Amino acid sequence: PNAATILVQRVTVRAELKDFQGAIDDLDQALQLTPNLVPALIQRGIVKTGMQDWQSAIADFNQALGLAPTAIGAYVQRGVVYAEMGDKDLAIADFDKALQISPRAANVYVQRGTVRAKLQDHLGAIADFNQALQINPNLILAYVQRGAMRATLGDLQGALEDLNQSLQRNPHAVPAYIQRGIICSDLGNKQQALADLNAALKRDPHAVDAWLYRGRIQAELGNQEAAVADFTQVLKLDANNAPAYLCRSVMHLELDDRQKASEDFNLAVQMLPSSAEAYIERGTFRARMGAVREALEDFNRCLRMHPDLKIGYLQRGLARLTLGDREGAIADFDQVCSRDPDSDAACLNRGIARAMMGDYEAAIGDLNHALEANPTLVFAYLNRSAVYLRSGNAEKAAIDLQTALKLSPNPATVALNRGIILSQLGDEQAALDDFNQAIQANSKTISGYYNRAMLLATLGDQQGALADFTQELQINPYSALTYLNRGILRADMGETDTALQDLDRALKLSPRLQLARFYRGCVQADLGNPYAALDDLNWLLETKSPSLPAYVQRALAFLEVDKRKPAMDDLSEAVRLQPKTSEDYLARAIARLRTGEPKAADQDFNQAVEISFYPVHTCLQRGMVQTKLGEVQG
Numbered sequence: 001p002n003a004a005t006i007l008v009q010r011v012t013v014r015a016e017l018k019d020f021q022g023a024i025d026d027l028d029q030a031l032q033l034t035p036n037l038v039p040a041l042i043q044r045g046i047v048k049t050g051m052q053d054w055q056s057a058i059a060d061f062n063q064a065l066g067l068a069p070t071a072i073g074a075y076v077q078r079g080v081v082y083a084e085m086g087d088k089d090l091a092i093a094d095f096d097k098a099l100q101i102s103p104r105a106a107n108v109y110v111q112r113g114t115v116r117a118k119l120q121d122h123l124g125a126i127a128d129f130n131q132a133l134q135i136n137p138n139l140i141l142a143y144v145q146r147g148a149m150r151a152t153l154g155d156l157q158g159a160l161e162d163l164n165q166s167l168q169r170n171p172h173a174v175p176a177y178i179q180r181g182i183i184c185s186d187l188g189n190k191q192q193a194l195a196d197l198n199a200a201l202k203r204d205p206h207a208v209d210a211w212l213y214r215g216r217i218q219a220e221l222g223n224q225e226a227a228v229a230d231f232t233q234v235l236k237l238d239a240n241n242a243p244a245y246l247c248r249s250v251m252h253l254e255l256d257d258r259q260k261a262s263e264d265f266n267l268a269v270q271m272l273p274s275s276a277e278a279y280i281e282r283g284t285f286r287a288r289m290g291a292v293r294e295a296l297e298d299f300n301r302c303l304r305m306h307p308d309l310k311i312g313y314l315q316r317g318l319a320r321l322t323l324g325d326r327e328g329a330i331a332d333f334d335q336v337c338s339r340d341p342d343s344d345a346a347c348l349n350r351g352i353a354r355a356m357m358g359d360y361e362a363a364i365g366d367l368n369h370a371l372e373a374n375p376t377l378v379f380a381y382l383n384r385s386a387v388y389l390r391s392g393n394a395e396k397a398a399i400d401l402q403t404a405l406k407l408s409p410n411p412a413t414v415a416l417n418r419g420i421i422l423s424q425l426g427d428e429q430a431a432l433d434d435f436n437q438a439i440q441a442n443s444k445t446i447s448g449y450y451n452r453a454m455l456l457a458t459l460g461d462q463q464g465a466l467a468d469f470t471q472e473l474q475i476n477p478y479s480a481l482t483y484l485n486r487g488i489l490r491a492d493m494g495e496t497d498t499a500l501q502d503l504d505r506a507l508k509l510s511p512r513l514q515l516a517r518f519y520r521g522c523v524q525a526d527l528g529n530p531y532a533a534l535d536d537l538n539w540l541l542e543t544k545s546p547s548l549p550a551y552v553q554r555a556l557a558f559l560e561v562d563k564r565k566p567a568m569d570d571l572s573e574a575v576r577l578q579p580k581t582s583e584d585y586l587a588r589a590i591a592r593l594r595t596g597e598p599k600a601a602d603q604d605f606n607q608a609v610e611i612s613f614y615p616v617h618t619c620l621q622r623g624m625v626q627t628k629l630g631e632v633q634g
Contacts, residue, residue: 023047038068042077049081057081072098076111083115086308091115106135110142117149120310120343122374125149140166144175151183154378154408159183174204178213185217193217208238215247222478222509224251242268246281253511276302276309284315291512292322293547310336314345317353324581326353344374352383356424360391378408379417386421389430412442416451423455431455444475450482457485462493480510484519491523499523514540518550525553530560548577549587555594571595579604 027044030037045060061078064071079094095112099105113128129146132139147162160183166176181196194217200210215230231248234241249264268278283298299316306312317332330353336346351366367384370377385400404414419434435452442448453468469486473479487502503520506513521536537554540547551574558567574591577584589604 036067038064038071038074041067042071042073045074045081046077049077049084052084054081054085070101072102072105072108075101076108080111080115083118088119088121091119104135106132106139106142109135110139110145113142113149114145117145117152120340120345122149122153122344138169140170140173140176143169144173144179147176147183148179151179151186153374153376155376156183156187172203174200174207174210177203178207178209181210181217182213185213185220190217190221206237208234208241211237212241212244212247215244219247219251219254220478224254227251228255240271242271242278243281245271246278250282254509276306276312279305280309280311280315283319287315287319287322291510291514292319293514294512295319296323308339310339310343310346314343314349317346317349321349321353321356324583326357328580329353342369342373344370344377344380347373348377348380348383351380351387352421352424355383355387355390360387363387364391376407378404378414381407382414382418383421386418386425386427389422390425390427412438412448415441416448419455420451423451428455428459432459447472447476449475450479450485453489454485457489457492462489465489466493478509480506480513480516483509484513484516487516487523488519491519491526496523496527500527514547518547518553521550521557522553525557525560530557533557534561548574548579548584551577552587552591555591568595579607583608 024044024047027040027047030040031044034040041060041064045057045064048054048057048060058078058081061074061081064074065078068074075094075098079091079098082088082091082094092112092115095108095115098108099112102108109128109132113125113132116122116125116128126146126149129142129149132142133146136142143162143166147159147166149159150156150162151159160180163176163180163183166173167180170176177196177200181193181200183193184190184196185193194214197210197214197217200207201214204210211230211234215227215234218224218227218230228248228251231244231251234244235248238244245264245268249261249268252261252264265278265282279298279302283295283302287295296316296319299312299319302309302312303316313332313335317329317336320326320332321329330350333346333350333353336343337350340346347366347370351363351370354360354366355363364384364387367380367387370380371384374380381400381404385397385404388394388397388400401414401418404418405411408414415434416438419431419438422428422434423431432452432455435448435455439448439452449468449472453465453472456462456468457465466486466489469482469489472482473486476482483502483506487499487506490496490499490502500520500523503516503523506516507520510516517536517540521533521540524530524533524536534554534557537550537557540550541554551570555567555570555574558564558570571591571594574588575595575597577588579585579588585604585608589601589608592598592601592604
């Protein structure tokens with residue numbers, strides 16, 4: 001081989017060592033020796049893709065195609081770049097062109113399927129992986145990617161079948177062990193997940209994703225120090241791995257090392273200064289951990305940076321829905337649908353939001369659209385079944401439930417999820433029947449006792465709820481949300497000492513859990529510790545998304561220590577803020593009573609009752625507040 005060819009060959013080694021600049025230097029030199037060397041142009045474009053220098057990479061691929069119009073590699077790699085830039089049409093056009101040139105290029109189908117998966121074209125991705133396997137039934141990566149896609153669509157059994165097929169053909173297929181570990185983790189089988197990831201690392205100690213996902217599972221199990229060790233190993237292998245910095249930062253937060261957490265988050269953002277990935281991942285994790293308001297802050301920042309990012313609107317919509325801001329959630333799901341009318345996730349969740357608002361006809365329309373886009377979407381059948389049930393169409397509800405059971409033959413999971421849906425729609429008795437059925441089918445179902453406890457609490461069965469929360473913690477002792485809600489329940493029952501213990505435990509597991517901070521502040525106030533209450537409420541209000549109830553509670557704490565001016569300032573701020581949830585309206589009503597606006601307070605109380613998931617519980621709260629404030633008749 002000549003000197004230029006040798007330089008191109010050396011690039012592979014440099015790329016594996018992450019020496020991107022050295023690789024570029026070699027390719028520049030090769031092109032000086034042989035200006036029209038197409039392999040060098042394609043390789044340079046690939047290296048620039050790894051450096052996220054999109055436009056320069058495209059220029060190299062364009063130049064290569066100008067010299068060799070049938071260079072499949074240039075079309076494929078340019079398609080990858082277009083996909084990374086969010087230009088779906090150009091990406092798919094390049095893959096289509098490559099397949100026109102070589103219709104039996106199985107690897108190109110895998111590449112196109114992978115990009116379609118990233119663009120949330122779920123069915124198109126699976127069709128590509130199917131085609132690749134028809135051409136080459138032993139293509140391991142196609143099984144792995146199809147398995148990942150099936151898992152995304154909720155077909156976990158189908159996903160496991162694909163990954164098992166992959167491992168039967170190649171027992172050393174590290175990506176298959178990693179993906180199977182991820183799915184086992186999603187199914188709640190953390191030990192099997194760890195076994196698969198350990199198997200991957202035994203075969204390839206440099207498998208970055210195995211270290212990363214093992215760290216995430218350790219984090220979910222509450223093994224923060226083990227998780228930090230795994231994320232640190234990721235960064236030894238790949239110093240530019242932004243997700244590892246993000247995950248490690250969260251662990252540092254849980255270990256109450258804010259300095260290290262701040263350093264890791266800053267490094268992640270520095271690595272991706274023009275990317276929203278850091279904010280999306282951190283926001284998604286925060287939402288999962290229950291810190292939904294902080295998650296919302298991350299999604300807002302992401303969308304300020306990238307106002308056309310579909311995943312940003314989808315995640316923000318989910319956060320808003322969790323916080324009770326249904327109209328805001330629908331607006332975000334509309335944004336997703338305007339960019340991708342066949343987004344099954346956006347249609348599904350917009351349907352859920354509309355059902356929660358009582359607009360059953362529009363909800364069914366959205367759920368129908370979601371199922372047209374993805375006929376295997378179990379949650380869409382479950383939600384549509386619940387909406388049919390609420391609107392009096394028991395026959396259609398039964399058909400949808402049977403379809404959901406066929407697609408997900410796990411009766412405990414189906415019953416649990418339908419119970420959650422019915423609970424959100426206000427059909428408490430039907431929801432309770434489903435939770436009972438889920439627990440009877442599998443007494444170890446994660447979140448079965450938790451959801452039944454939440455429902456029993458709203459129905460006034462405090463002892464039953466307390467027993468269920470305790471049972472849930474025996475199954476999942478690392479659930480910060482379960483400790484949080486058991487603490488809230490105990491506070492309502494007057495067991496303030498044990499409530500404080502639960503809230504302390506919740507914050508030990510998740511130090512940034514805002515609701516736990518809020519309720520611990522309230523409990524400290526009830527225990528006659530106004531300064532301890534102020535510590536928690538001050539921390540809460542120093543965040544960038546302070547809650548309206550926190551201002552009211554801090555004002556009451558200030559009054560306990562005779563600080564009238566800051567108390568009135570907080571009450572004024574509470575009155576000024578625009579409420580979104582029933583809790584917000586309830587808090588503003590208290591503020592208005594305190595500032596001498598009884599009529600406006602009554603309007604807020606009424607609004608709180610009207611939009612509450614559980615109006616009976618909200619009426620009880622309103623009565624308790626009015627009693628404390630001397631409004632005995634109210």
